[in-house]
Each structure stands twice: as C-alpha cells, then as structure tokens.
Amino acid sequence: MQHTYSHQVGGRTWHFRNLADLMAKATPARSGDRLAGVMAESAEERVVAQMRLAELPLKAFLSEALIPYETDEVTRLILDDHDATAFLAIAHLTVGDFRNWLLSDHATPEVLEALRPGLTPEMVAAVSKLMRNQDLILVARKCREQTAFRNTIGLPGHLSTRLQPNHPTDDMAGIAASILDGLLYGSGDAVIGINPATDNVAQATKLMRLMDEVIRKYDIPTQSCVLTHVTNTLEAIEQGAPVDLVFQSIGGTEATNSSFGFNLATLQEAQDAALSLKRGTVGQNVMYFETGQGSSLSADAHHGLDQQTCEARAYAVARRFNPLLVNTVVGFIGPEYLFDGKEIIRAGLEDHFCGKLLGVPMGCDICYTNHAEADQNDMDNLLTLLGVAGCTFIMGIPGSDDIMLNYQTTSFHDALYARRALDLKPAPEFAAWLERMNIFEDGARYEPSAELPPAFKNSLKGLSGEARHD
Amino acid sequence: MTDHHKGLVTTNVWRSLRRYTDARIGLGRAGISLPTSELLEFQLAHARARDAVHFPLAVGQLIEDLSHLDSKAIASEPLCLHSQAADRLTYLQRPDLGRRLSPSAQDAVLEAQDSEQSAPDLALVVVDGLSSSAVQTNVTPFLERFLADFEQERQSWRLAPLTIVQQGRVAIGDEIGALLRARMVVVLIGERPGLSAPDSLGIYLTFGPKAGLSDAHRNCISNVRPAGLRFEDASQRLLYLIREADRLKLSGVELKDRTEEVVIENKLANNNFLTN
Numbered sequence: 001m002q003h004t005y006s007h008q009v010g011g012r013t014w015h016f017r018n019l020a021d022l023m024a025k026a027t028p029a030r031s032g033d034r035l036a037g038v039m040a041e042s043a044e045e046r047v048v049a050q051m052r053l054a055e056l057p058l059k060a061f062l063s064e065a066l067i068p069y070e071t072d073e074v075t076r077l078i079l080d081d082h083d084a085t086a087f088l089a090i091a092h093l094t095v096g097d098f099r100n101w102l103l104s105d106h107a108t109p110e111v112l113e114a115l116r117p118g119l120t121p122e123m124v125a126a127v128s129k130l131m132r133n134q135d136l137i138l139v140a141r142k143c144r145e146q147t148a149f150r151n152t153i154g155l156p157g158h159l160s161t162r163l164q165p166n167h168p169t170d171d172m173a174g175i176a177a178s179i180l181d182g183l184l185y186g187s188g189d190a191v192i193g194i195n196p197a198t199d200n201v202a203q204a205t206k207l208m209r210l211m212d213e214v215i216r217k218y219d220i221p222t223q224s225c226v227l228t229h230v231t232n233t234l235e236a237i238e239q240g241a242p243v244d245l246v247f248q249s250i251g252g253t254e255a256t257n258s259s260f261g262f263n264l265a266t267l268q269e270a271q272d273a274a275l276s277l278k279r280g281t282v283g284q285n286v287m288y289f290e291t292g293q294g295s296s297l298s299a300d301a302h303h304g305l306d307q308q309t310c311e312a313r314a315y316a317v318a319r320r321f322n323p324l325l326v327n328t329v330v331g332f333i334g335p336e337y338l339f340d341g342k343e344i345i346r347a348g349l350e351d352h353f354c355g356k357l358l359g360v361p362m363g364c365d366i367c368y369t370n371h372a373e374a375d376q377n378d379m380d381n382l383l384t385l386l387g388v389a390g391c392t393f394i395m396g397i398p399g400s401d402d403i404m405l406n407y408q409t410t411s412f413h414d415a416l417y418a419r420r421a422l423d424l425k426p427a428p429e430f431a432a433w434l435e436r437m438n439i440f441e442d443g444a445r446y447e448p449s450a451e452l453p454p455a456f457k458n459s460l461k462g463l464s465g466e467a468r469h470d
Numbered sequence: 471m472t473d474h475h476k477g478l479v480t481t482n483v484w485r486s487l488r489r490y491t492d493a494r495i496g497l498g499r500a501g502i503s504l505p506t507s508e509l510l511e512f513q514l515a516h517a518r519a520r521d522a523v524h525f526p527l528a529v530g531q532l533i534e535d536l537s538h539l540d541s542k543a544i545a546s547e548p549l550c551l552h553s554q555a556a557d558r559l560t561y562l563q564r565p566d567l568g569r570r571l572s573p574s575a576q577d578a579v580l581e582a583q584d585s586e587q588s589a590p591d592l593a594l595v596v597v598d599g600l601s602s603s604a605v606q607t608n609v610t611p612f613l614e615r616f617l618a619d620f621e622q623e624r625q626s627w628r629l630a631p632l633t634i635v636q637q638g639r640v641a642i643g644d645e646i647g648a649l650l651r652a653r654m655v656v657v658l659i660g661e662r663p664g665l666s667a668p669d670s671l672g673i674y675l676t677f678g679p680k681a682g683l684s685d686a687h688r689n690c691i692s693n694v695r696p697a698g699l700r701f702e703d704a705s706q707r708l709l710y711l712i713r714e715a716d717r718l719k720l721s722g723v724e725l726k727d728r729t730e731e732v733v734i735e736n737k738l739a740n741n742n743f744l745t746n
Contacts (some may be wrong), residue, residue, distance in 0.1 A: 033565065035564065035565075035566070060627065093502050099622045129548050154641070165493075168492075171490065171740050173487075173491075173742065173743060174491035174743045175491075176491045176742045176743055177487035177488070177490045177491045177495055178491060178495055178746060180484055180495075181482075181484065181487075181493075181495035202720045210742050211746040213744075214742070214745055217744070217745050218744075313732065335562045336564065336565050338565050365713060370519035370522075370662065370663045370664070370665070371562055371600050371662055375516065376512075376513075376516070397493075398493040398494045398497070399495075399497050399504075399508065399663045400494075400512065401496025401512070401515075401664075401666065403491070403492050403664070403666055406662065406665075406667075407665030411494075411504075413497070413499065416502035417502065419535075420502060447501075447502060448480075448499070448502075450480050452483055459743055459744050460484060462473075
C-alpha cells in the first residue's frame with residue numbers, strides 16, 4: 001500500500017510522494033543519490049524529511065514495502081523472516097523514538113541481540129538517517145556478533161584483518177611474497193583472501209591450493225578465500241578444491257543480484273556445499289560477502305530507492321546465510337556515488353551500524369580511488385572511528401596500495417596503529433599463533449619481531465644472497 | 471633517502487622479495503608505523519595520480535605531437551570536441567554527461583561527416599578520460615606504431631577524421647562513431663590512475679557504434695604504456711580485434727580475445743616459495 005507523506009514546518013507544507021521518496025530525501029547528501037535524482041532538493045527539505053520520518057511508526061515498514069513483495073525476492077526474504085514477537089519490544093515506537101531508545105540504557109547488548117529478528121533493514125536504514133556519526137558509533141559498539149571457522153571473530157575489544165595479497169597477473173611468487181609480508185606484520189586472522197586477476201575455475205582452484213598449503217604448513221588458525229563468482233566456487237568444490245569460505249558480492253534488490261549472476265537459491269546451494277566439506281575447526285560460518293552503497297544504482301536496479309537503503313537490504317541477504325565475514329567496500333565505487341572523504345566516512349559508519357544492528361559480522365574495506373576527493377588522512381579518520389565503533393575487521397595490504405585493483409585500502413601498518421591506539425586484539429587463536437611463531441615479540445604491544453621468525457627462515461633461505469634494496 | 475638515522479627504522483630482510491611483485495612489501499617500520507621515506511614515496515605516487523586526474527589535457531600540444539606522424543589518418547586537422555560535462559567536478563560526479571557530446575560538438579561532427587563521400591571503415595577517437603597524462607604521453611607513440619601496422623594490413627580502408635574529446639567517458643566514442651557513420655570505432659582513453667601507473671591508456675573497440683551501447687558491446691585492451699602493455703603488443707592485439715570484428719560483424723563479449731589466454735597459462739606455474 002503506497003501513500004503520500006506531508007509535513008508542516010512554519011507556514012509551509014512539504015510533500016513526499018511515498019515512503020521511498022521520504023527515505024531518500026531524509027538521507028544525508030551524497031553524489032550517488034544526486035546521480036539517481038532521488039536526493040532532497042535543498043538542505044531544508046532534507047531536514048523536513050528527517051522530521052517527517054522521525055514521526056513515522058516503525059510498524060509502517062511492515063505494511064508498506066519499498067519494493068513490491070511480488071516482484072522482489074529480497075523483499076520476500078525480509079518480510080517472511082520478520083519475527084513479530086521479537087519486534088514487540090519496539091513495536092510501539094516511531095523512528096525518532098527508536099533513535100532515543102537505541103541510545104538509552106534500555107538497549108543493552110543482550111536486548112539488542114534479542115531484537116535482531118524483529119528488525120527489518122528499512123527500519124535500521126531509517127533510524128540511521130536521523131543519527132549523527134557519534135550515534136552510529138555508540139550504538140554499533142553495543143552490538144555483539146561473534147562468528148567462527150578456524151578462529152573466533154568479533155569478540156569485544158578485538159579487530160581482525162583480511163590479508164589481501166592481490167597480484168595483477170596472479171603470479172604465485174608475487175602472491176606468496178605479499179602473504180609473507182602480511183603474516184610477519186600480524187595480518188590475516190579474518191581471512192587470507194585473494195581477488196583473482198583472472199576469474200575462472202582453474203585459476204581460482206590454483207589460488208585456493210596455494211593458500212591451503214601455506215595455512216597447513218605453518219598451522220595458521222585462519223581461513224582462505226578466493227573472491228571469485230559463487231558459481232565458480234561451487235564448481236571448484238565439486239572438483240574437490242580446498243574451499244574454506246564461499247565469496248559473493250551481494251546487493252539489496254533481486255535485480256542487483258541478478259545482474260551479479262546469482263539468486264538466493266544459488267547462495268543456499270553454495271552454503272550447503274561448503275558446509276558439507278566440514279573444514280571449520282571451531283565454527284561453521286562458511287560465507288564471505290561484500291557489499292557497497294551504489295551497487296544497485298550502478299546495475300540500474302535501485303527501484304528509485306536511495307543507495308543507503310538498498311545497502312541495508314543487502315545485510316538481510318547476508319544474515320540469512322550466517323556469514324563469517326561481511327564487509328562494505330565503501331570507497332571503491334568512485335566519486336559518482338560517494339564524492340569525497342566526508343561522504344565516504346559517513347557511509348562507512350552507516351553501513352557498519354546497519355550491519356551490526358541487523359546482526360551481521362560487519363567489517364569495512366576502508367578505501368578510496370584516485371579520482372575521489374579523498375586521501376590517506378580521510379582513511380585514518382574512518383579507521384579510527386570504526387575502531388571505536390567496534391568494527392569486526394578491516395583489510396590489510398602492503399603499503400595501502402592494491403596493485404591489482406588499483407585502489408588504496410588499509411595497510412598492515414594501519415592495523416597495528418589501530419591496535420595500539422585503541423588496544424584492539426587479533427582473534428585469540430591467531431594471537432596465540434603470532435606469539436608461538438615469534439612473529440609478535442610482545443603481543444601486548446603489537447610489535448612485530450625485529451628478527452625473521454625461525455619458521456620462515458628456511459623458506460627464505462633459497463632466496464637469500466640477493467642484495468637488499470634499501 | 472629521508473631516514474638518515476638508521477637505528478630509528480626497523481628494516482625487513484624479506485624486502486628482496488620485491489623482485490616477485492610491485493606490491494609495497496618489506497617497507498620496514500618506525501615503531502609500528504611507516505618510515506618517513508616510505509610515507510613520502512606513497513604521497514608522491516598519490517600526488518601524481520591526483521594530478522593525472524585533474525590536469526586538463528593540453529589539446530594544442532597533442533595536436534602538435536600528432537602532426538609529426540607520417541600517416542594519411544592525420545592528414546587533416548583533428549576535430550576537437552567536448553562532452554556535456556562542463557568541468558572536471560561535474561565530470562567526476564555525472565558519468566552520464568561524460569558519455570554524450572555537447573550540442574555544438576554534435577554539430578561539428580555532423581559537419582565533418584557531411585563532407586565525406588562514403589562511410590568510413592574506422593573512426594579513431596582520443597578521449598581524456600580519467601588520466602590526461604596517459605593521453606598526453608602515450609597516444610602519439612601508440613598511434614605512430616598502430617597506424618603503420620594498420621595501413622600495411624588495411625590499405626583500402628577509409629579512416630574517419632581523428633577526434634579529440636575533453637571530459638569524455640568511453641561510451642562517447644559510440645555516439646561519435648555513429649554520427650560519422652563509421653563501421654567501427656576505436657577509443658583511446660586515459661584510465662583511472664593507480665598509484666604505480668598514473669598513465670595507463672585504455673583502448674576500446676565497438677563494431678557498429680551507436681549511442682547507448684553497454685560495456686558488453688565493447689572489447690578492451692588495458693594498461694597500455696611503456697611499463698605495462700607495450701605499444702607494439704597493444705597494436706597487434708587491436709589489429710586482431712579489428713580483424714575478428716570485421717569477420718564476425720560484432721564486438722564485445724561474443725568476440726573472445728584469444729591472444730590473452732596464452733599469457734595466463736604461463737602464469738599458472740607454481741613457484742610458491744613459502745611451501746616449495
């Protein structure tokens with residue numbers, strides 16, 4: 001059921017076409033919503049829309065679907081899975097009340113966890129639009145989401161890292177060099193995850209075997225993943241490849257996911273296949289998803305919704321499959337969606353908040369491209385803010401420079417900065433391994449050993465005799 | 471070298487592994503942070519990439535450079551065009567405007583087209599894209615090589631007048647190709663600059679160009695620059711694509727670039743020193 005919304009401020013009455021329009025106009029400004037033509041036309045209209053949205057009962061989201069139930073399987077997933085009993089705790093609230101409630105001491109970590117099945121992405125997106133950055137941080141900090149495969153991810157006071165050893169031609173020695181660099185800087189407890197330069201089953205399998213051999217030889221309590229299409233991973237599993245995690249980029253509308261070449265049934269099939277391998281030792285969260293504001297608009301599949309609401313809906317897709325890891329790739333998509341550091345930082349905090357409130361193990365690829373109005377200082381700011389917010393994991397790449405994907409993300413050094421500045425520990429099993437291997441001399445100071453750890457000396461022996469470049 | 475007091479920086483012995491990768495491994499550390507010299511190296515690379523995005527293409531200089539080429543393709547003065555994106559800030563936020571010619575540019579192309587006798591076989595379109603330095607430094611030497619190769623193989627083919635577009639995206643080539651009634655269009659465009667490569671040129675081929683085609687209708691050759699895909703190799707690959715497009719009467723996903731597969735096979739060799 002669609003109806004119009006209006007709000008009176010002073011002598012003027014403002015009109016909004018429908019709930020999607022109200023949501024879009026209430027969204028803090030960003031270039032992607034301008035590109036889509038759904039943004040508020042003035043700063044005043046934006047705040048009026050926020051005022052009207054604040055008055056909206058949360059219940060409204062259960063009766064007015066932003067994308068029709070009949071034509072979108074993500075809407076069906078959201079509404080069919082909604083738990084009316086869990087929702088009772090907040091069923092009497094408006095969106096504005098919901099913000100107050102989230103910030104209050106009623107909303108303890110336990111209460112927030114019990115509430116999750118009663119929340120829809122649209123409710124979460126709506127309240128985020130009324131929140132300042134500090135609100136997004138404070139509430140996300142209260143959300144606990146723990147997952148496990150070969151280690152335990154998401155404990156309070158912990159921050160994990162994905163070691164991302166990409167190489168522009170998938171050169172095995174080049175990838176191994178970046179893996180070694182990362183491990184010796186203490187990176188890789190979330191996953192060792194490669195974006196393949198060549199996206200096919202044979203190549204993915206080769207990379208899976210490489211990482212599997214490294215993990216087994218050094219007995220590393222972590223997991224590997226090749227970020228190839230879900231159907232490639234399914235085929236690799238059928239061929240007997242050592243698959244720890246299944247990866248897929250996901251979006252918040254059925255049409256976005258179709259453009260990515262999969263549907264919910266594909267993900268179910270992939271999850272079942274990965275579970276059947278029983279490769280996890282301390283847990284069985286076998287999925288890894290990436291998201292990012294703007295992907296639905298980019299696929300011309302946004303149905304007139306703002307990009308942040310589309311993004312929040314992607315987390316409903318994610319949580320259905322109990323992922324080990326989910327991260328927003330916040331600044332990768334470019335300045336036509338998130339123009340500058342301010343917009344990227346805001347989006348990173350929104351995505352983390354929405355994911356955590358919905359019960360997703362949310363990390364962030366804190367990143368930018370060279371045509372965005374952003375730089376390393378913006379990334380430092382977002383890293384620090386997300387560290388305070390309790391972000392589950394970040395990326396780790398040599399010197400922030402991804403030479404395959406041509407963008408900048410957080411470095412191994414950046415993770416050590418966050419650990420020291422905010423006292424954030426790696427996953428406990430991985431932290432113990434770092435100490436056992438003499439990679440960290442003093443785990444409490446997060447300082448890598450000045451000496452090459454003994455276990456790696458042999459591997460490098462055959463390579464010695466080279467002059468050092470520095 | 472900015473780090474004079476070596477005792478303040480912990481170096482990494484595995485830095486020698488850089489012979490396997492351009493990744494910034496073995497940077498060493500000051501405390502747990504980047505040493506000053508590495509910090510500044512990074513900042514320099516980022517500054518160059520930023521400049522490549524924001525410096526306007528020096529069109530006059532490019533025309534001057536091209537005028538020295540010995541090719542009938544450059545016989546007449548290139549046509550200088552502009553997209554509907556008025557400036558760089560608009561361009562960065564509105565890719566849709568960068569895909570369309572401004573009204574005056576449309577008129578200019580139609581005028582050039584009217585004077586032609588028969589429809590050209592190929593139109594070459596130079597577009598600034600996201601890196602003016604890629605276009606400024608690589609277009610002339612690439613065309614020198616390609617036009618020599620091309621004119622040897624396709625002596626009877628007619629070339630449309632060369633066009634140079636400012637504030638353009640890849641797809642603008644399709645509109646230009648259509649207005650020129652060209653059978654196929656080749657776009658030479660500055661790619662989004664990476665830290666290690668601020669000057670990568672991208673080459674796109676469309677058979678039967680018309681406004682509104684998607685990426686699925688184009689073939690792409692990426693990373694064309696002296697330190698990436700060399701001009702002579704890029705020229706051969708483009709000739710291959712033109713040959714195949716001419717034979718199949720199409721371009722894009724249904725035209726497989728088989729020249730690439732050989733390269734990838736070689737890279738599958740396992741030389742993982744961590745486990746070997």
